[in-house]
Amino acid sequence: MFFFFSKSYHLLLTISKIYNKHELIICGGITMALTDTYKLNNGVEIPVVGFGTWQTPDGDVARESVKTALEVGYRHIDTAAAYGNEVSVGQGIKESGVNRHDIFLTTKLWNDSHGYEATKKAIDLSLQKLDTDYLDLYLIHWPNPVSVREHWAELNAESWQAMEEAVKAGKIRAIGISNFRKHHLDELLKTANIVPAVNQNYLNPSDLQPDVLAANKEHDILNEAYSPLGTGDLLRNELVAEVAAAHNHSVPQVLLRWSLQHGFLPLPKSVHAEYIKSNTDIFDFELTDDEMKKLDGLRGVTHLATDPDTATF
Numbered sequence: 001m002f003f004f005f006s007k008s009y010h011l012l013l014t015i016s017k018i019y020n021k022h023e024l025i026i027c028g029g030i031t032m033a034l035t036d037t038y039k040l041n042n043g044v045e046i047p048v049v050g051f052g053t054w055q056t057p058d059g060d061v062a063r064e065s066v067k068t069a070l071e072v073g074y075r076h077i078d079t080a081a082a083y084g085n086e087v088s089v090g091q092g093i094k095e096s097g098v099n100r101h102d103i104f105l106t107t108k109l110w111n112d113s114h115g116y117e118a119t120k121k122a123i124d125l126s127l128q129k130l131d132t133d134y135l136d137l138y139l140i141h142w143p144n145p146v147s148v149r150e151h152w153a154e155l156n157a158e159s160w161q162a163m164e165e166a167v168k169a170g171k172i173r174a175i176g177i178s179n180f181r182k183h184h185l186d187e188l189l190k191t192a193n194i195v196p197a198v199n200q201n202y203l204n205p206s207d208l209q210p211d212v213l214a215a216n217k218e219h220d221i222l223n224e225a226y227s228p229l230g231t232g233d234l235l236r237n238e239l240v241a242e243v244a245a246a247h248n249h250s251v252p253q254v255l256l257r258w259s260l261q262h263g264f265l266p267l268p269k270s271v272h273a274e275y276i277k278s279n280t281d282i283f284d285f286e287l288t289d290d291e292m293k294k295l296d297g298l299r300g301v302t303h304l305a306t307d308p309d310t311a312t313f
């Protein structure tokens, strides 16, 4: 018993130490759990792990996987207009029986809706599809869609204005960005009244994106880590497997633990109940400094983040 508490307390202290900006809110005692939260720069609390839904087919699969995630304890769901599954995600939330106010729900503005009027419409459409009165977080999905490449900065400013108005209207609790590099963020901040609360990026041992992390830190923007398992590509890596064996945990669990120990907010995706559940078993072990460094050294082992300025979508 004493061992359990002292080990957990040590873990908590270590995480608080490395997580130097966003306050970590611990619910119900000293252990870390899925329901613990980071405090965003606007005071809103966000659960430390989110459930991803990219490439989760609309219909039964999306509905059931969201329901399963909520049943096993996730309280944070990440979707996007572009994923085409907002209706089923909304149904999964309803059918789970979990109170909507106990769930943190994120969706994103797609590349076909940049600009003031289009963003206002996109927000209302997402609210309607998700069948909810409000969003917890709304993100500009990509900063520089190919269709507006000549005018990306101006259109991001317009979209941001529409998002700020939606916050004032009570439709959204926090607004943020995704795939924004420093120059996109700097440009946005020239006209923004609200500093983004979150920047969601490709973050895993194959790409730590140091420039993006530095820019986010400067503005107290939380790093959400998408593709924490490298969209599955990191699951066969030998070094991660060695670390996993040393802790008697699985490769995905080690990758998610690595993300948390960096102070990121990982967004694992799965459509299999056993994986959805096992990806939550990440709070009873701690990677050593040496293991963290070794994993940090895996840059490029699968691939690097997509460059938003040359992406072809």
Ligand SMILES: NC(=O)c1ccc[n+]([C@@H]2O[C@H](COP(=O)([O-])OP(=O)(O)OC[C@H]3O[C@@H](n4cnc5c(N)ncnc54)[C@H](OP(=O)(O)O)[C@@H]3O)[C@@H](O)[C@H]2O)c1
Pocket (backbone or CB within 6 Å): 051, 052, 053, 054, 055, 078, 079, 141, 178, 179, 200, 201, 225, 226, 227, 228, 229, 230, 231, 232, 235, 252, 267, 268, 269, 270, 271, 272, 274, 275, 276, 278, 279
């Ligand atoms: N903002 C953006 O531009 C952006 C871009 C990409 C992703 N995201 C967000 O981040 C989320 C996660 O990223 P991701 O979808 O790229 O993938 P990921 O979470 O890195 O990896 C998902 C893959 O790993 C498999 N997997 C998950 N848990 C596993 C386990 N315990 N054992 C074995 N295999 C396991 C999944 O299989 P099954 O699904 O077959 O179970 C799936 O193939 C997305 O769903 C989305 O919400 C955002």
